Amino acid sequence: MSDVSYRALIGGCYFSNVPNIIVFDDHPILSVSSFGATARPGIYAELRDSAGTLIGQVENGKIGLIDRSRYQIHEVGSRVSVIDGTNGFIILDLIQQPSQLKLDFIISATLHLPNGVPIFLHPNRIRIGTARILKPNMMSLCLAAKAGQGRAALNIELNPAGIPQDSFQIPRTSMVGATPVVQRLLNADGPAFTEMATILFDGKPGSAAVNMSGDCYLLDVAFTDFEIGIILHLAKPHEAKA
Amino acid sequence: MTEKPSFQDLLEPEISRWGQELLSRWQQRHLTIPRLLYHYTTAEGLVGILNTQSFWMTNIRYMNDFSELQYATTLALDVIATKRKQYVGKPMLVEFFHRTENSVSPFRKGNEVFAVSFCEEGNLLSQWRAYGDRGGGYAIGIDFFHLLRFLPRRCALRKVIYDPEDQQNILGQAIDSLCGFVEKMTEGLDIKEATTRNILPKCCSVLPRIFGEYLVCFKHPEFAEEKEWRLIATMDCDFVLNRNEDANLLKFRTFRGNIVPYVEVTLTNATAASRDDQCGLGFFVSEMVIGPTLNPDMNTDSLRMLLGQINPDLCPQIRQSGIPLRWL
Numbered sequence: 001m002s003d004v005s006y007r008a009l010i011g012g013c014y015f016s017n018v019p020n021i022i023v024f025d026d027h028p029i030l031s032v033s034s035f036g037a038t039a040r041p042g043i044y045a046e047l048r049d050s051a052g053t054l055i056g057q058v059e060n061g062k063i064g065l066i067d068r069s070r071y072q073i074h075e076v077g078s079r080v081s082v083i084d085g086t087n088g089f090i091i092l093d094l095i096q097q098p099s100q101l102k103l104d105f106i107i108s109a110t111l112h113l114p115n116g117v118p119i120f121l122h123p124n125r126i127r128i129g130t131a132r133i134l135k136p137n138m139m140s141l142c143l144a145a146k147a148g149q150g151r152a153a154l155n156i157e158l159n160p161a162g163i164p165q166d167s168f169q170i171p172r173t174s175m176v177g178a179t180p181v182v183q184r185l186l187n188a189d190g191p192a193f194t195e196m197a198t199i200l201f202d203g204k205p206g207s208a209a210v211n212m213s214g215d216c217y218l219l220d221v222a223f224t225d226f227e228i229g230i231i232l233h234l235a236k237p238h239e240a241k242a
Numbered sequence: 243m244t245e246k247p248s249f250q251d252l253l254e255p256e257i258s259r260w261g262q263e264l265l266s267r268w269q270q271r272h273l274t275i276p277r278l279l280y281h282y283t284t285a286e287g288l289v290g291i292l293n294t295q296s297f298w299m300t301n302i303r304y305m306n307d308f309s310e311l312q313y314a315t316t317l318a319l320d321v322i323a324t325k326r327k328q329y330v331g332k333p334m335l336v337e338f339f340h341r342t343e344n345s346v347s348p349f350r351k352g353n354e355v356f357a358v359s360f361c362e363e364g365n366l367l368s369q370w371r372a373y374g375d376r377g378g379g380y381a382i383g384i385d386f387f388h389l390l391r392f393l394p395r396r397c398a399l400r401k402v403i404y405d406p407e408d409q410q411n412i413l414g415q416a417i418d419s420l421c422g423f424v425e426k427m428t429e430g431l432d433i434k435e436a437t438t439r440n441i442l443p444k445c446c447s448v449l450p451r452i453f454g455e456y457l458v459c460f461k462h463p464e465f466a467e468e469k470e471w472r473l474i475a476t477m478d479c480d481f482v483l484n485r486n487e488d489a490n491l492l493k494f495r496t497f498r499g500n501i502v503p504y505v506e507v508t509l510t511n512a513t514a515a516s517r518d519d520q521c522g523l524g525f526f527v528s529e530m531v532i533g534p535t536l537n538p539d540m541n542t543d544s545l546r547m548l549l550g551q552i553n554p555d556l557c558p559q560i561r562q563s564g565i566p567l568r569w570l
Contacts, residue, residue, distance in 0.1 A: 077274040090522030098277045123524025180557040220557035
């Protein structure tokens with residue numbers, strides 16, 4: 001169980017009490033920490049371009065940009081966005097304390113690893129890697145950890161070919177019926193579990209609830225009480241699959 | 243030798259600068275857009291919006307609540323009358339008021355205003371009663387923050403102001419500011435000279451434009467519960483004089499024996515952008531609310547299918563109103 005308490009929509013997926021949202025080779029790419037006397041969750045992120053070059057950082061929700069001529073900050077009220085001036089793409093969209101929802105924040109972003117691998121936290125879905133995957137590898141699923149026993153929810157081994165392997169396919173209809181998991185959790189005040197579509201993880205410390213390889217597409221997935229949401233690492237050359 | 247700029251050359255940028263300052267203060271009021279704004283419609287309207295991925299912006303003179311717009315015009319005339327008394331000792335300003343008092347209506351023929359309405363609340367009983375179509379009402383929740391950039395025609399999102407004191411202050415401050423500007427620009431001139439130099443006519447033409455912006459955002463305080471926002475576009479519909487305007491953009495529908503002009507604002511660019519991972523724009527429908535109906539579960543299923551057909555990379559948030567409203 002993490003020591004940071006929050007509820008958020010990140011890339012259209014639901015995260016609750018997960019301090020490290022995305023980690024690459026033990027290095028946090030997107031994380032949440034409690035900050036100050038109020039212990040309000042603060043967001044930390046690295047913003048990189050498609051070449052992996054650092055273009056800015058988010059520290060406790062405040063954005064610092066290196067190149068202000070190309071990337072622009074639009075801030076109105078509790079919402080702040082970074083936009084690429086050359087093509088209008090939204091690099092980061094952060095809403096703190098969104099009205100109409102019992103959430104601490106909503107984030108969508110296009111992040112890149114130092115090696116340039118993209119992580120699309122799109123407002124409606126999460127995609128990791130460059131492959132154009134048509135069907136979600138994982139959808140309408142709640143990944144939850146028992147107290148103190150959940151290191152990572154998803155362990156993804158990125159291979160150079162970017163082809164998804166060993167995909168974890170969850171058919172939506174048979175698992176959850178009509179109402180998506182995230183929608184159920186947004187309307188719930190209590191613990192973040194759904195009756196049918198939950199993998200409750202109580203595995204060995206250091207392990208992950210789900211192991212995947214290749215690029216990845218997540219739709220309507222919830223992460224609750226893990227130390228790390230998504231841990232990414234590159235396959236070693238001799239392990240990489242064609 | 244460089245030729246000295248004429249007074250006319252100096253006047254235009256001065257008026258433009260003054261107008262921009264006033265408008266930018268006004269626009270500040272409308273910057274904080276709620277995360278979602280809801281458009282209430284019937285089942286027929288909803289299917290039309292989703293299938294065509296467009297909204298119809300109705301000519302504001304033909305909207306249901308036109309009486310509310312007449313309220314705004316009356317309010318403006320009252321404020322002008324009050325201000326006119328205040329400046330009675332200044333002949334230039336008396337002339338200015340005389341020339342402008344009949345031109346403040348934003349509903350003049352020619353330069354037409356088109357609008358579509360949204361509410362801050364997605365589950366309002368009064369809206370279900372008005373738009374519910376006896377059990378077939380829906381509210382479409384839209385996140386406009388980035389969406390506005392993807393609309394093909396220039397539109398402005400404006401928050402409706404209901405507080406009469408606030409409304410009077412906005413109008414009064416604009417008049418005071420304009421009067422100060424007129425005095426500055428006509429200093430040392432008499433009315434005839436200010437007219438022949440085109441200063442007074444130019445200044446007079448500014449007030450209707452400024453008031454046109456304001457008045458479409460004013461409503462009677464009784465409607466404050468609606469917390470309305472309006473997506474607004476203008477079009478010069480005097481096609482006899484203005485041959486450049488694309489007349490084909492103006493469309494017509496019928497409603498209870500009336501011929502109602504409207505323009506379409508399409509969201510197809512935004513939908514295409516939302517399919518692109520890199521763009522970062524979400525699907526334009528962020529949430530759907532199903533109003534009081536006999537078949538909420540059936541309509542939830544069909545709506546999910548319809549939204550999935552338009553955008554399969556989506557797990558739409560659909561909620562049911564839950565308000566126990568019965569249609570007898």
